[in-house]
Amino acid sequence: MAQNKITVFKIKNRSGYAAICKEHLTEGKSKEEAKARMTKALKRTVKKK
Numbered sequence: 001m002a003q004n005k006i007t008v009f010k011i012k013n014r015s016g017y018a019a020i021c022k023e024h025l026t027e028g029k030s031k032e033e034a035k036a037r038m039t040k041a042l043k044r045t046v047k048k049k
Contacts, residue, residue: 006038 006021008031019026019038026041028034 004042006035008034 004021006019008017008019011018011027016027016029017031017034019028019034021038021042022045024038024041024045026034026037028037
């Protein structure tokens with residue numbers, strides 16, 4: 001699998017963080033949770049192809 005750059009940032013006016021990579025956007029209560037959810041989303045995308 002190619003190396004993917006996951007960008008995690010604080011969401012304004014909301015509690016929590018978001019992660020974005022390729023065409024995916026995930027949210028989590030912490031930076032680690034948002035990144036973990038993104039990793040799972042990317043794995044599901046690879047399986048579909």
